[in-house]
Amino acid sequence: MRVPLCLLLLVCHAADMLPLNRRKKQVGIGLGENCTGCVICSEENGCSTCQQRLFLFIRREGIRQYGKCMHDCPPGYFGVRGQEVNRCKKCGATCESCFSQDFCIQCKRRFYLYKGKCLPTCPPGTAAQQSTRECQEECELGPWGSWSPCTHNGKTCGSAWGLETRVREAGRTGQEEGATCQVLSESRKCPMQRPCPGERNPSQKKGRRDRRPRKDRKLDRKLDVRPRRPQP
Numbered sequence: 692m693r694v695p696l697c698l699l700l701l702v703c704h705a706a707d708m709l710p711l712n713r714r715k716k717q718v719g720i721g722l723g724e725n726c727t728g729c730v731i732c733s734e735e736n737g738c739s740t741c742q743q744r745l746f747l748f749i750r751r752e753g754i755r756q757y758g759k760c761m762h763d764c765p766p767g768y769f770g771v772r773g774q775e776v777n778r779c780k781k782c783g784a785t786c787e788s789c790f791s792q793d794f795c796i797q798c799k800r801r802f803y804l805y806k807g808k809c810l811p812t813c814p815p816g817t818a819a820q821q822s823t824r825e826c827q828e829e830c831e832l833g834p835w836g837s838w839s840p841c842t843h844n845g846k847t848c849g850s851a852w853g854l855e856t857r858v859r860e861a862g863r864t865g866q867e868e869g870a871t872c873q874v875l876s877e878s879r880k881c882p883m884q885r886p887c888p889g890e891r892n893p894s895q896k897k898g899r900r901d902r903r904p905r906k907d908r909k910l911d912r913k914l915d916v917r918p919r920r921p922q923p
Contacts, residue, residue: 728760741777746770748779785809798824832875835859841881848887855881 726732730740741747741760748764750757764770764779766788771778782789786809787797798809803819805826813819813826820827836857843853859875 725759729758732758744777746777746779783809833860838879841883843883846887847883848885849883850886851883852880853883854878 725737728742728745729738730742732738736755736757738747738758738760745760745762746764748759748761748768750759761779767782767786768779769782769789769791771780780792783792783795785799785802786795787799789795790807794807795804795809798804802809802811803813803824803826804810805813805817810826816829817826818829819825836859838855838857840847841853841855843849843851847853856876856878859877
């Protein structure tokens with residue numbers, strides 16, 4: 692009876708050790724794709740230690756958490772490098788993505804990005820851009836500049852009407868680098884001041900012309916055709 696009892700104890704010990712071996716294994720033994728980049732990986736909780744330069748991302752599902760080693764942290768998280776392990780930490784509650792805990796790159800819906808912060812409304816002196824969800828510095832209009840020379844088809848001479856233009860520049864109230872405002876401009880018609888070389892000025896007429904009203908000229912012609920008396 693002693694031999695079967697020893698065998699029974701040996702089998703029970705092996706059964707107790709089997710879950711422990713499954714729970715923690717080195718990557719060299721391998722647990723598939725779930726342990727890619729891991730130094731220590733378990734079947735239940737995934738990676739607990741990553742290779743150098745990789746970030747440990749902990750995904751929580753209820754009371755359970757699962758580790759994964761990644762080259763870059765997923766959206767909504769930012770990487771923090773440490774002496775022993777590099778970790779992915781969660782961004783602020785209003786950030787969609789961030790550079791650090793205090794500097795957002797993109798905000799969640801109903802929030803606007805302003806100087807790394809996600810705000811429910813844009814501060815005074817800024818305007819909300821719906822397309823980018825950012826607060827943009829408002830522009831301050833400057834005075835109008837001088838009118839440009841009168842030009843027509845790129846020339847400053849000619850006999851036709853041309854156009855002259857002036858611009859009104861605008862700058863950001865905050866004077867931040869990289870901030871640009873739209874330049875306003877307006878144009879108006881203008882008479883060309885001089886003819887181009889070799890071109891005759893249409894204002895110079897050949898000979899003198901009768902500038903009287905057309906009615907008077909017609910009346911003169913009628914008077915000229917009066918019948919003449921025969922000479923005796």
